[in-house]
Amino acid sequence: MSTAQTTTVAPPAGRPSGGRPVGRRPALRKDGRYAGVFLAPSLVGLALFTLFPTAMALGISLFDWPVFGERKFLGIENYTHLLNDPVFRRVVLNTTLFVVLYVPLNVVVSLGLAVWLGPKIRGRQAFRVLFFIPVMTPMVANVMVWRLLFQPGGLIDGGMQSWFGVNAPNFLGSSNWAMPAVVAMSVWQGFGYNFLVFSAALDQVPQSQLESAQIDGAGPLQRFRYVTWPMITPSIFFATTMTLITSFQVFAQPFILTQGGPGVATQTIVMYVYNQGWQFLTMGLASAAGWVLFVIIMGITAIQFFGQKRWVHYDV
Amino acid sequence: MYRKPARARRWAIATLSAIALTAVAACGGNDGSGGSGDGSGSADKADLTWSFWVGGTEDVAAWQKVADQATTDHAGITVKLQGTDWDSYWSKIGTLLASGKAPCIIGMQSLRTTSYASAMLPLDDLMSKYGLKTEDFDKPIMDGLKVDGKQIAIPYDSGPMVIFYNRDLFKAAGVAEPKPGWTMDEFTAAARKLTAGGKTGLVTRPGDLGVTSWVRTMTGAEPLADGKLNLTDGKFVEGFTKYADFVKTDKIAPQVPGGNPDFETQQFVAGKAAMQLNGPWSLIDTKGKVKFQLGIAPIPAGPDGSKTYTAGSGFGISRSCKTPDAAFQAIMSMTSEKPLTTLAAAGRAYPARIAAHPAWFTAAGIDGAKETIDYASENSVPLVTSKNWVQVSDLLTRFGVQALNGEIPPEQALQTIQDQAGAGS
Numbered sequence: 001m002s003t004a005q006t007t008t009v010a011p012p013a014g015r016p017s018g019g020r021p022v023g024r025r026p027a028l029r030k031d032g033r034y035a036g037v038f039l040a041p042s043l044v045g046l047a048l049f050t051l052f053p054t055a056m057a058l059g060i061s062l063f064d065w066p067v068f069g070e071r072k073f074l075g076i077e078n079y080t081h082l083l084n085d086p087v088f089r090r091v092v093l094n095t096t097l098f099v100v101l102y103v104p105l106n107v108v109v110s111l112g113l114a115v116w117l118g119p120k121i122r123g124r125q126a127f128r129v130l131f132f133i134p135v136m137t138p139m140v141a142n143v144m145v146w147r148l149l150f151q152p153g154g155l156i157d158g159g160m161q162s163w164f165g166v167n168a169p170n171f172l173g174s175s176n177w178a179m180p181a182v183v184a185m186s187v188w189q190g191f192g193y194n195f196l197v198f199s200a201a202l203d204q205v206p207q208s209q210l211e212s213a214q215i216d217g218a219g220p221l222q223r224f225r226y227v228t229w230p231m232i233t234p235s236i237f238f239a240t241t242m243t244l245i246t247s248f249q250v251f252a253q254p255f256i257l258t259q260g261g262p263g264v265a266t267q268t269i270v271m272y273v274y275n276q277g278w279q280f281l282t283m284g285l286a287s288a289a290g291w292v293l294f295v296i297i298m299g300i301t302a303i304q305f306f307g308q309k310r311w312v313h314y315d316v
Numbered sequence: 317m318y319r320k321p322a323r324a325r326r327w328a329i330a331t332l333s334a335i336a337l338t339a340v341a342a343c344g345g346n347d348g349s350g351g352s353g354d355g356s357g358s359a360d361k362a363d364l365t366w367s368f369w370v371g372g373t374e375d376v377a378a379w380q381k382v383a384d385q386a387t388t389d390h391a392g393i394t395v396k397l398q399g400t401d402w403d404s405y406w407s408k409i410g411t412l413l414a415s416g417k418a419p420c421i422i423g424m425q426s427l428r429t430t431s432y433a434s435a436m437l438p439l440d441d442l443m444s445k446y447g448l449k450t451e452d453f454d455k456p457i458m459d460g461l462k463v464d465g466k467q468i469a470i471p472y473d474s475g476p477m478v479i480f481y482n483r484d485l486f487k488a489a490g491v492a493e494p495k496p497g498w499t500m501d502e503f504t505a506a507a508r509k510l511t512a513g514g515k516t517g518l519v520t521r522p523g524d525l526g527v528t529s530w531v532r533t534m535t536g537a538e539p540l541a542d543g544k545l546n547l548t549d550g551k552f553v554e555g556f557t558k559y560a561d562f563v564k565t566d567k568i569a570p571q572v573p574g575g576n577p578d579f580e581t582q583q584f585v586a587g588k589a590a591m592q593l594n595g596p597w598s599l600i601d602t603k604g605k606v607k608f609q610l611g612i613a614p615i616p617a618g619p620d621g622s623k624t625y626t627a628g629s630g631f632g633i634s635r636s637c638k639t640p641d642a643a644f645q646a647i648m649s650m651t652s653e654k655p656l657t658t659l660a661a662a663g664r665a666y667p668a669r670i671a672a673h674p675a676w677f678t679a680a681g682i683d684g685a686k687e688t689i690d691y692a693s694e695n696s697v698p699l700v701t702s703k704n705w706v707q708v709s710d711l712l713t714r715f716g717v718q719a720l721n722g723e724i725p726p727e728q729a730l731q732t733i734q735d736q737a738g739a740g741s
Contacts, residue, residue, distance in 0.1 A: 067414040068434045087736060151573040153588055161514065172573035173721050254575075261574035262717040263724070263732075278407040280707040281431075282740075 054294070061287035068281065078288035087264050088272065088289065094179065095268045095293075098254075099247045101183045102190075106243055107236070110191040114198035115224070128199060135192035143256040146185040147172065150257075175265040178258050182266050186253045194239045201235035202228065233312045241304050248297050269293045361392030362642035365419035366631070366650075367409055370399030378662065382472075382655040386646035395421065395646050406706070413634060420637035421647060424469040425629045426460035427524065427709070430701050437633040438466035442644040453651075453668045456626035460698030470651050471668035472659075474628030475596035476696035477529040478688055479616075483609035485510055485590040494613035496622070496691040500534060503616035507568035510590040518562055518569040519580045519589035522716025524709040526593050528699055529625045531555030534618040538700075545702055545741035547730040556719070556726050563720040572717045595627065596666035596689055600680050604663075612685055614692045624692055625699040628668055702741035711736055 061079070064072040082088045113131060117124050134142060149155045150171040157168040171181040205228050213223045251270040254260055260267030260275075267275075269289060277286030366383055370376050376399050383395035398419055400408055406428065412418035413435035424432065443450070448470065450458050457474030461467060479494065486493050491506045507517025520526060531537050535558075537551035546552065562569045570589070573579055584592040585605045593615065594602070603610050615624045631650060633643045649655075656667040660676035666689065667676055677686045702708060715729035 067410050068432070147573075147576055151576055151579065152571050153583065153586075170571040170573065170721060172575055173571050173717055175718065175723055178574055256575065258573075258575035259577075259713075261714045262572075262721065263714050266574070275707075275710065278410075279710060280704060280740075281410055 057287040057290050060283050061291050063284045064282075065284035065287070066281055067283065071284075074284065078284050079292070081285065082288055082292060087267075090264050091267050091269055091272045092292075092296075094264070094266060095248060095250070097179060098183060098186075098250055098268060099244065101180070102186055102247045102250075103240065103243050105183065105187045106191050106194060106247075107240055109187060110194035110239070111198050111236070113191070114195050114202055115228075117199065118202070128196065131195050132192040134189045137189075139189065139252045140256060142189050143185065143253060146181075146188075147257055150181050172258050173262050175262055178262060178266045182254050182257055185257060186247075186250065189253070190243075194243060197235050197239050198232065201232040205231045230313045234314055237304075237308050237312045241301060244300060244304070245297055248293065248300070269296075360390060360642065360645075362394075362420075362639040362646075364393065364395045364421055364639070364643055364646055365398050366395050366421035366423070366646075367398045367400070367405075367412070367419040368421075368423035368631075369402045369405040370397075371401070375399070378659070378664070382650050382659065383646075385652065385655045386649040389649040389652070390642075390645055393642050393646050395650070413636075416636040418634040418636055420633060420639065420643040421650075422469075422632050422634050423629060424461065424632045426457060426471075426627045426698060427701050427705055429461055429468050430463050430703050431705060433463035433466075433468050435635055436468045437635050437637065437640055438468065439470065439633065439644065440467050442633075442640065443467060445641075446644060446648060448648055452670060454626070454628075454670065454693060456693060456696050456698050457628035457630075457668050460626060460628060460700075461630050461632075469630035469632035470647050471628050471630035472651050472656060473597055473630075473665035474626055474668040475666045476626045476689065476692035477525055477593055477595055477615060477624045478692050479591050479613045480584065480594045480599070480602060481591045481611045481613060482584070482587060482589075482606075483611045485515065485587070485608070486611075489590075493611060494616070496614050496688060498613065498616050500616045500618050504566065504568065507562075507591065508566070511568050514588070516568060516570050516583075516589045518591045519583040520559075520562060520569050520593065520720070521572050521577070521580045522559075522713050522720060523577075524701075524705070524712055525595070525625055525627055525699060527556065527559060527712055527716060529593060529615055529623075530559040532625065533615045533623045534558050536618070536620050536623065539708070540700055540702055540741070543700075543702065543741070545708060545734060545738045547734045547738075548727075553727050553730055556730055560716075560719045560726045560729075564722040569720075572720050574717055597628075599666070599682070599685070600663035600676075603680065603682065610682060612682060612688045614688055614695065622692070622695045624696045626693065626696040627699055628665075630668070702737075704737055704740040707740065708733065708737045 062073060062075060064074050064078075117127050121127070147154075151157070152167070152170055152173070156171070160166055160168040169177050171177045209227055210223055213227050218226065249270050250268050251274065254266040254268055255271055255274075258266045260271050270293065273286045273289045273293070276282050276289060364386075368379060370379060376397060379399070380397045383397050386393050386395045405423070409418065409422060410432070413422070413432060418435070422432075422436065424436070429436075442448075453471055454474045456476070457471040458467070460474075461469040461471055481494065483493060486506070489510050489512070491509050494503070494506070510517035520530075528539050531539075531552055532555070535551045535555035537549055537555050538546070539552065540546055541549065547556075563571060570583065576582070580589075580592045580594075581598070581602070583589045585602065587606075587608060596612075599610075599612065614622045616622065631647045633640050633647070637643050651669065653669060653671045656669045656672040657675045659665070660667045660672045661679050663679045667673060673686075711733040715724070715732050718724045719726040719729035
């Protein structure tokens with residue numbers, strides 16, 4: 001039966017595998033047209049709201065483009081300005097630091113909790129809802145609460161003064177503490193999404209395979225390493241890729257929690273773009289910074305996609 | 317029956333070109349006729365839109381009543397309020413002004429007037445034509461809404477920066493309440509005595525008006541010289557260093573968090589700090605929030621006396637307005653005695669029109685408020701800002717926090733701000 005099925009869909013002899021079967025060409029073309037019709041709204045949206053602004057931003061980035069006043073062609077001057085600007089270099093470093101701290105922490109916390117909340121835990125669904133609540137709560141509300149925790153005279157500082165008679169660090173006013181504070185708040189706020197992705201993936205791991213491994217003498221760690229892990233790698237790849245992209249674009253948490261301060265200790269690239277564009281009304285510099293971010297994200301995502309062949313298993 | 321690939325490519329190119337052209341057209345601004353869609357009509361008859369920052373539905377209702385004064389005074393003129401929250405207002409209005417599609421009447425804050433002046437209509441000719449008397453308004457804020465000697469907006473509120481203080485804490489600590497003419501030495505001594513038991517004598521956060529007012533009273537230095545940023549001037553550095561010492565060395569004020577613009581008010585209202593520098597626009601609102609007796613005093617006097625800055629807001633006309641005469645008449649009505657007195661009596665901002673002051677002092681009900689604000693006004697000048705003041709203000713807060721908390725030397729903070737924003741000022 002399997003042989004027959006293979007025969008019907010196999011390419012005719014003499015054509016490379018994956019080539020278009022000559023006999024089905026008109027039908028495929030018809031399908032293609034239908035596909036085109038269905039895709040058209042998305043493509044128009046993509047062209048209007050993504051491709052065109054992206055191309056326009058590239059054009060603007062080559063100009064001194066104030067909101068008021070005359071525009072002047074600068075070539076790559078905005079880019080050289082950014083490269084030589086210590087503030088922008090710090091902003092890129094901050095963004096990288098956020099990604100390096102946030103992505104592994106997010107994945108470890110969400111995967112750890114998903115594994116912990118295995119099928120045998122009572123009240124599993126209630127925990128799932130509980131862990132997802134921070135994702136659903138408006139970011140502004142979350143940040144306001146964390147601000148009250150972190151600020152001088154806040155809950156942590158007040159508690160430490162009452163119990164130990166010492167002040168807590170000035171979490172949001174110290175360059176050393178501000179970024180860890182932003183990362184901690186972000187992990188708490190954001191792990192729920194990946195937690196759900198991993199929970200769903202873990203539910204798909206066949207119980208029979210885990211039992212077979214157990215009968216063969218594999219302990220819990222070995223079962224996770226050699227059975228569970230390979231089967232959830234596609235989900236881990238998806239989660240890390242998406243988390244990486246969104247964390248490079250981080251804005252709301254530092255914007256509300258620290259406004260990028262103290263100094264520029266927690267300012268990220270998107271905040272820099274926002275400030276230059278919408279606060280300081282210098283669109284050229286904002287567009288150039290936006291393109292720098294675009295190239296960074298595109299590069300890292302490409303590396304991830306090429307690298308996935310080494311560790312992601314789609315065939316298990 | 318099926319299109320050839322080349323033909324399909326042509327279709328694809330044509331489609332993408334159409335999309336791109338549509339998008340270009342959509343982003344292309346107005347048709348060059350020089351006008352917005354707003355304000356069609358004549359000098360006596362026009363339907364105008366007024367863009368302004370508002371805080372909520374109650375705010376919208378209060379300000380729409382102000383707008384309705386235009387219709388009461390001029391039957392053919394209507395003004396419709398288009399309210400936006402403060403944070404979104406400036407990016408929105410910037411885009412509208414740049415595209416030539418801004419409403420006729422624009423709310424304008426004195427500290428941002430220089431940034432937006434090129435898109436606003438100078439009002440001097442209209443003021444002469446319709447007989448607006450500048451002497452009816454507080455002088456510092458009339459001057460604060462001028463750019464290069466031209467009036468850009470007519471003020472509705474104003475106010476010099478003054479000290480708000482917690483009278484209960486002063487009494488409990490046995491510290492004499494401040495009076496007009498009190499000195500920096502007296503202020504520091506009082507703040508030291510008030511700093512005890514988890515409370516501080518002062519709370520401060522390095523905002524533009526606060527920093528510049530403290531620096532001005534301590535050394536007389538101004539942030540600009542000939543319209544350009546001049547923060548590395550020796551006198552300014554000296555004043556800023558003394559200001560940073562409130563937190564860093566003297567510890568009469570608490571460490572400052574990075575991102576909470578309401579920190580000062582929160583600490584003061586909660587009774588955790590005995591004093592803060594603030595504007596009269598916040599006085600009645602603060603009085604409603606606190607659970608202690610509120611007092612106000614002028615900023616302490618430095619070597620050359622008490623010196624502070626005034627800020628405020630008003631209404632101007634966009635250059636793209638087709639009916640500037642009607643818009644100006646509407647603004648005259650909106651800043652006339654009746655609506656400003658009504659706003660004052662309702663406990664809103666300190667009015668810029670002198671005739672409306674008594675209603676505001678009655679609503680405030682704070683002993684010595686008139687004496688203090690009159691004294692502070694006499695000793696204040698408008699804070700003149702640079703074109704990129706929003707950036708300067710942002711950087712001042714960013715690096716000011718680090719300087720106050722002792723992370724970087726004050727002169728380094730000012731040098732960084734000067735390096736970042738000096739060229740664009």
